[in-house]
Structure formats: structure tokens, C-alpha cells
Amino acid sequence: MAKTILKSVFHQGNFCDILISNKRFAKIGGLTPKDYEKAKVVDCNGLAILPPFYNGHCHAAMTLLRGYADDMPLQEWLQNHIWPFEGKMKPKDIEIGSRLAILEMIKSGTVFFADMYWHREQTMKVVKEMGIRATIGVTFAEGLVPQEAIENNFKFLRDHKFESDRVALAVMPHSPYMVGEKLFKRCAQVAREEEMILHTHLAETKKEVADCKKQYGCTPVELMDRYGVLGGNFVAAHCVHMNQDDMAMMAESCSAAILNPCSNLKLCSGIPKIPKMLESGMLVGIGTDGASSNNNLDMHEEMKLTSLLTKVSSSAEKLPAGEVLKMATSNVAIAYGIPAGVIAEGFLADALLVDLKNERLNPCHNLVSNWVYAADSSSIHSVLCNGQFVMENHHVDGEEDIVREAELCAKRLA
Amino acid sequence: MAKTILKSVFHQGNFCDILISNKRFAKIGGLTPKDYEKAKVVDCNGLAILPPFYNGHCHAAMTLLRGYADDMPLQEWLQNHIWPFEGKMKPKDIEIGSRLAILEMIKSGTVFFADMYWHREQTMKVVKEMGIRATIGVTFAEGLVPQEAIENNFKFLRDHKFESDRVALAVMPHSPYMVGEKLFKRCAQVAREEEMILHTHLAETKKEVADCKKQYGCTPVELMDRYGVLGGNFVAAHCVHMNQDDMAMMAESCSAAILNPCSNLKLCSGIPKIPKMLESGMLVGIGTDGASSNNNLDMHEEMKLTSLLTKVSSSAEKLPAGEVLKMATSNVAIAYGIPAGVIAEGFLADALLVDLKNERLNPCHNLVSNWVYAADSSSIHSVLCNGQFVMENHHVDGEEDIVREAELCAKRLA
Numbered sequence: 001m002a003k004t005i006l007k008s009v010f011h012q013g014n015f016c017d018i019l020i021s022n023k024r025f026a027k028i029g030g031l032t033p034k035d036y037e038k039a040k041v042v043d044c045n046g047l048a049i050l051p052p053f054y055n056g057h058c059h060a061a062m063t064l065l066r067g068y069a070d071d072m073p074l075q076e077w078l079q080n081h082i083w084p085f086e087g088k089m090k091p092k093d094i095e096i097g098s099r100l101a102i103l104e105m106i107k108s109g110t111v112f113f114a115d116m117y118w119h120r121e122q123t124m125k126v127v128k129e130m131g132i133r134a135t136i137g138v139t140f141a142e143g144l145v146p147q148e149a150i151e152n153n154f155k156f157l158r159d160h161k162f163e164s165d166r167v168a169l170a171v172m173p174h175s176p177y178m179v180g181e182k183l184f185k186r187c188a189q190v191a192r193e194e195e196m197i198l199h200t201h202l203a204e205t206k207k208e209v210a211d212c213k214k215q216y217g218c219t220p221v222e223l224m225d226r227y228g229v230l231g232g233n234f235v236a237a238h239c240v241h242m243n244q245d246d247m248a249m250m251a252e253s254c255s256a257a258i259l260n261p262c263s264n265l266k267l268c269s270g271i272p273k274i275p276k277m278l279e280s281g282m283l284v285g286i287g288t289d290g291a292s293s294n295n296n297l298d299m300h301e302e303m304k305l306t307s308l309l310t311k312v313s314s315s316a317e318k319l320p321a322g323e324v325l326k327m328a329t330s331n332v333a334i335a336y337g338i339p340a341g342v343i344a345e346g347f348l349a350d351a352l353l354v355d356l357k358n359e360r361l362n363p364c365h366n367l368v369s370n371w372v373y374a375a376d377s378s379s380i381h382s383v384l385c386n387g388q389f390v391m392e393n394h395h396v397d398g399e400e401d402i403v404r405e406a407e408l409c410a411k412r413l414a
Numbered sequence: 415m416a417k418t419i420l421k422s423v424f425h426q427g428n429f430c431d432i433l434i435s436n437k438r439f440a441k442i443g444g445l446t447p448k449d450y451e452k453a454k455v456v457d458c459n460g461l462a463i464l465p466p467f468y469n470g471h472c473h474a475a476m477t478l479l480r481g482y483a484d485d486m487p488l489q490e491w492l493q494n495h496i497w498p499f500e501g502k503m504k505p506k507d508i509e510i511g512s513r514l515a516i517l518e519m520i521k522s523g524t525v526f527f528a529d530m531y532w533h534r535e536q537t538m539k540v541v542k543e544m545g546i547r548a549t550i551g552v553t554f555a556e557g558l559v560p561q562e563a564i565e566n567n568f569k570f571l572r573d574h575k576f577e578s579d580r581v582a583l584a585v586m587p588h589s590p591y592m593v594g595e596k597l598f599k600r601c602a603q604v605a606r607e608e609e610m611i612l613h614t615h616l617a618e619t620k621k622e623v624a625d626c627k628k629q630y631g632c633t634p635v636e637l638m639d640r641y642g643v644l645g646g647n648f649v650a651a652h653c654v655h656m657n658q659d660d661m662a663m664m665a666e667s668c669s670a671a672i673l674n675p676c677s678n679l680k681l682c683s684g685i686p687k688i689p690k691m692l693e694s695g696m697l698v699g700i701g702t703d704g705a706s707s708n709n710n711l712d713m714h715e716e717m718k719l720t721s722l723l724t725k726v727s728s729s730a731e732k733l734p735a736g737e738v739l740k741m742a743t744s745n746v747a748i749a750y751g752i753p754a755g756v757i758a759e760g761f762l763a764d765a766l767l768v769d770l771k772n773e774r775l776n777p778c779h780n781l782v783s784n785w786v787y788a789a790d791s792s793s794i795h796s797v798l799c800n801g802q803f804v805m806e807n808h809h810v811d812g813e814e815d816i817v818r819e820a821e822l823c824a825k826r827l828a
Contacts, residue, residue: 064777065779066783066784067777067778067784067788068779068780070735070780070783070787071730071731071732071733071734071735073729073730073731074730077730100773103773107773107792262722264726265726266726266730266787267725267730268725268726268730271726291788294787294788295783295784296774296787296788296790298774298790301715301718301790305719308676308679311679311680311681312678312679312680312682312683314682315487315682316485316486316488316491316680316681317485317486317487318485319485320484320485321484357818358817359517359518359816360710360712362480362514362820362821362824363478363514363820363821363824363825364481364824365479365480365481365824366481367481369480369481369484370709373481373484373708373710374480374708374709374710375710376522376710376712376715376790376792377790377791377792378521378790378791378792399773403771403773403776404771406776406777407776407778409777410777410779414777414779
């Protein structure tokens, strides 16, 4: 059984040794001489341990479209730029794009992402290879794919369920406006039977809510309730335009919401009502959305933006630093059913080591405040996932090749 | 005459050689063999040149208070935490805090800041030593300082006017609520006579505007007009709560506004009406405010936030990437009368060299979009100010000592 000891790491105000064993934090301090036997000891002098980020909503391979089209109305952006580019993407391109996305996530401190896209086999392959976690969606969108593909989707979900301890599959109907009642209900049933997460876009724009009311006579959340989708395995992305009743239904059913504030602002979808969402008691996490509308996968940026938007729409004392940190870490892990996101005994050994000498973490009156409000990726020294280092001393294996290949691929497609 | 050549640097879609001579960009491409004689040639293979940031409003030494108090109402924050800490700060502490601030600014790509604080001699000294630019305020705040200090302020302004080609002095009455009519008018007169910038906090909170209307029967901008302050040398910070008439007066008088969106959101002061401000034709730049309310001095963060807030309050196509970049670079330089902020012949040789292999700058469909929407400080390879390197290959001379000294100083004061 492989053992790693993080020696003299700064944790919650003290320096201590941390034992990682069997992919989990086995001991936080209080190690005995026996613990050091046959252990790999990593000197963490000058480094603090913090929970890494869990990205609750992403379209990883779209990183190939970063900066391809910006600053234009939604329909022009989608129809004249994004969709034609995506139409040319082959499975190999998805692999290359996912690899760039995962590199960027690791370098900015993220060890998990929930992905809704096409050619999931390629993304799964790259996640396994690069050492982080993901919940990979099998995506449903009626009209875009033939009926045969839909049946293949359900077969794939059953066949690949237990493929890796770091990769889970999830049922991802794109949205209530891209998936009709019958298929949505079937998705929900399969998710329940297979004990999988069901993830969808929900209440992202005012137009979506207005269209839903016109077509179904109810809000998107009410429609989810009608379909029997709400529950502990339901995770909705965006959730910009929910009313108080929607929020109460989400909270009571133990459904989770993933905010993507940067994308929502950039595409002019709106500002989510974060104080009300938090008051409702619902589980709220954070994600980045895809790099074509963000234009990065930096969870730290989303975390700080979530904090700022909450404060300006309520009061300066709302959502203290430690609370918004949870929204970007453990809340997402909880939503996706992963026992991780805190540095605590028994939890999966995912962690960041941040450089206490970084200028943004100084002076250090309060490390959590500095991390949430002042830091950027430059302070992230190393990243651990599942007890293994996926970045050491600011470097990810093969990063130069990953970037070069993505650049060539994007040029070919553009 | 010292000459530097940036060789094979990526500039506006092409690789070219750039000649820097006598602190200015002498030639962008088209160099002759004679230009290379006795020049220091810097290989810029894989690097792009971009304008650096100009921070339009800052309280540099307050970086010592980073994370000292957060997430509380304004008055509790100021009276119970910030002011008691500041009360203990001696000139030497200002020097140490300013040095940490300037280190952070350089590392995040900023070569200029406008500073409103106390003990300006110390901040001036550190700016000269570290190689960047600043407009340093001589700060006026009635009640806080004796009459003698006010007279000393005016003397200091005259005596130190031409001390350095990188440091300018400016007249900085704190705000219309901290400086009365008589002194404010005298500040304005001295600024005009000495051809100096006059900088003040203006229309930051709703309460400030309401109090002003109650006391003077007009808005803060109207009060500035009444005092004869508006004009090409007037730069107002924050400007969150201006009405259409205020904006028109600012625009017509060629006054400039500096937005500090991060601080305004975090302290729940409000969201500035950026689309209306831009429509009014007024000159709008960006600043960071102090690190006690931000909690960093990262102009890139402010730039992206300005873009997002503009889009969400108007439409996705408003304020394209290149326009918001100007707000964080040349607009601020223009406001403070510095011929810099663009990479163009004749302008002062201030620049960033960014690493084109950084994962966030790839794929490179559009470098300006990637820089504005996707990058963070990790992509900044080197920083030039006044034709000199102030950061080379991610490293600033003496940075470890600067951080260590600031940490010790803050511990002593806390």
C-alpha cells in the first residue's frame, strides 16, 4: 500500500505532517514512527495545504474555441461561429481539446470537472491518463442526433459504469428545450436505476424561462418536478432565473445548483440571485462553463466573482471567504457524490500546495481570505489528486506538447 | 544613448524587431543594420508584446492590511480594524508596504499607479528604486491633520515637483466630505497653477451622494463644478453613483473617471453604470483601490470584471476586448498625462512580454481576446518600464526579501 507523507505543511494555522495512504488522508498530524516506514516523504516547507477546486459544469473540449468568437449576440455567436467550428471536430480533436482543458484546470488548481459534450470516450481517456477526476456526461439532445445514437447512449451508460475510480458517467440531457418530455423522463429513470447523476442546463436565460412558461405553463424547475427529475442526484447548471418557489423546490428535493457567473455575465444572461439561493438552503456549487464563453477554466476567478456578486446584491458581510471557498470545493464534490473537497481524515487525498512566499499571500493575516480574495494561479505550487501529484513545482508532465498540439489542431479547424 | 532591441517579438499578428532608444519605442519593425550597432539585443522568441497596465487609483501601502479584516459592514471595518491598524503605521512601514505593493503590481503587469496615502516621501523613494512610474498624491483630509501639515503639503508640492521623470506629484483632497469648500478650492487652484493632476474620491456610495445633496443641494459632481475643479487635470475615483447630467459634465469638461469595480462590489457600494459612462463620451479608466478592500492590485482582474459588468448590464457585444484593454492601459495614461500605454513609435517604452506558450493563451485565434478574457499573471514573462526591464523571466530582483520584510512588518503592527 503506497504511503506518502506531506512533511511540515501549513494546515489551519499550524505546521504538521499529513499521511496519505490508499488514496486518502489517513492522518492529519499525530503520526507515529511506524507511519514513516516505507513512506515517500515530501518536504512541504513553505507550503500550505488547501482543498482544490471541483468544477461543477464544463464543456472541456470547447477550449479549442477559446477566443474564436467574442463580443457578439448569442444567436450570431452560436450559428455563425461556434456551431460551424464544432461541426468540424472529430473524436481526435475532442481528445486534444480535452487535454488542453485538463492541463489548464490542473494549473489553476482544479482536480475534478463535470463535462457535458460529445465523444465522451475521448474525454474519459484523457481524464484517466492525466490523473484527475471527472463526471463525464452522456449527452442527449433531440434533433441533433439520430434515434440510434440515443439508444447507443443508454447502452454506453450501462456498459461503462464502473470503468475507473476517478471517472463516473452521468446522464446529461442538454436542457428541457433540447430534450422532450418522453426522453427526459427516460433519462431520469435510467439515472435513478443506475444511481447516476442527472445533469442539465436549467433557467440560464430569461428567454428560456419565458418560452417554458409559454409552452408548458410552468417554470423550468417546475417542469423538472413534473418530470420527476428533482432529487439528490439532480444537478442543474446556470440557474440564473429562478424564483423563490423554484429555489424552495430545489432545496426541499436536495437538488443542487451550479453557478457559472462569468459565462452568464459575458453572454448577458443575467446575474444569479445568489443571496436568495443561499437563503433557500439549496446546495450551491460553482463551475466555469466552456472556454468559448468564459474564456478560461479558472475556478478561482469564478469563486471571487461569486463572492463579489453576492456582496454587491446583499451586503459586505454576506458569504465570508470560507463559505464561498466551500461553494467551489466541497459543495461541488457533495453534489457529484465524491467524498472529497476537504483536507480531513478519511476523505480522498485531493489537495493544493500553495506557496506561502507568493506576494499575494502576504502578509498572512488570514490565509483563507488571501487565497479567496487575493491569490491567482501563480501561488499554486503543486496539485494532488487521489493521493498522486498531478502537478509538481508548477509543472505538469508534457505540458509543452499538449499546448503545441492544441494550437495546431485549432488552426486546422478554424 | 542606451539602445535595446526586442528581437522577433510577436506584435499585432507579426513577428518583428522593436528598437527602444532614449526610453521610447524608436522603431517598430523596419530596423536598419545601423540600428543593431551597440544595441543590447533581447531574444523574444515565443513572446508577444502588449501594453502594460496603468493603475488609476490605489493606496499602495495598505497592502500591509491585505486580509486583515473582511466580510463586515463598512463602519465596523473602518473604525474597529482599518483605522486602528493604520494609526500604528510609521514612515518605515509605509516604505515596506509600498515595496510589497509595487512588487505585486510588477508581477501582475502594472507599471504605473496613482497613489493616495500618507508619508508620500517613502512611496516616492520606493517607486524610484523599483523602476516603475507613479503619480503620488499629497493627500488632504481636514480634521485628520493639523493646519500646519496642510501648509507643509502645499510647500512639498512646489518643492518636489520635478524630482524624477517617472514620479509626478498630484494634489489629492481625499473627498468632498473630508475636505471643505475653502481648502478644496485652494487645492484646485494650486493644481491648475502647478499644472498638476487633481485626484479625489467621488460618488463612491449612495450615502455619499445623499449626504452631499442634503448638505449642498447638489450631487458630488455638481459640487466639483461649483468649486471649479472639473477639467482636463481632474481625475475622480470610483464614480459608482453618477447620474446622466453628472456624466455629461464630466465628459464636457474632459474630466476622467477611474472605476474600481472589485472594491465597489466587495464593499457593497454598488455597480457603476459603465455603459452609460462610456456613452457619455467621458474618459474612463480602471484602478484597483487598496488591497484592504480588493484584496489584490491585479489590474487584469479589474479589466475582466469591467468587461463582464458592462456586458451584463447592456449586451454581449458591448465593449469588445480591445476597448476594455484601453480602459486599463492608455485611458489611464491619458488621464494622468503620460505619453504611454500603447506599443507605438514615439511613446514611452513600457511593455509586457507574454509567453505565447502559456496554456491560457492557446489556441491563439485572437491574442487580445485571450489576453483580456482568459489570461492571468502566469502568462507574464517580463515587464518593461521606461525602456528598462523591471521583471525578467517571471522574477523581480529582491522579491523574496520584499515579501519577508512585509510579513514581519505586518505581524508587528497587527
